[in-house]
Amino acid sequence: MSKEVCFVYMTAASKDEAGKIGTCLVEEKLAACVNIIDGMTSIYRWEGKTENATETVLIAKTVSGNIEALTERVKALHSYDCPCIVAVPIKDGNQEFLSWINKQ
Numbered sequence: 001m002s003k004e005v006c007f008v009y010m011t012a013a014s015k016d017e018a019g020k021i022g023t024c025l026v027e028e029k030l031a032a033c034v035n036i037i038d039g040m041t042s043i044y045r046w047e048g049k050t051e052n053a054t055e056t057v058l059i060a061k062t063v064s065g066n067i068e069a070l071t072e073r074v075k076a077l078h079s080y081d082c083p084c085i086v087a088v089p090i091k092d093g094n095q096e097f098l099s100w101i102n103k104q
Contacts, residue, residue, distance in 0.1 A: 003063035018056040031060035032104030
């Protein structure tokens with residue numbers, strides 16, 4: 001039976017940190033694949049101040065049943081006190097690709 005496929009959007013402080021997190025998620029079968037996009041600029045409020053930082057984006061492809069464990073694993077590996085980890089359900093797309101994610 002097919003499970004709901006999700007993208008999990010995350011940010012990390014560096015490409016190195018993102019690589020360690022992504023590798024761990026794939027090796028522990030919490031994600032089928034993780035894309036890493038370096039050099040994003042983030043502007044946000046933290047502890048009452050506006051901050052401007054360069055971050056690295058991670059996009060994990062996984063199934064909804066992995067989200068809780070994936071979130072806890074990322075939090076344990078992450079350098080941030082409150083890392084961005086949000087899941088977005090995939091409604092449609094290349095069925096062969098979505099099936100591959102389910103099999104992983």
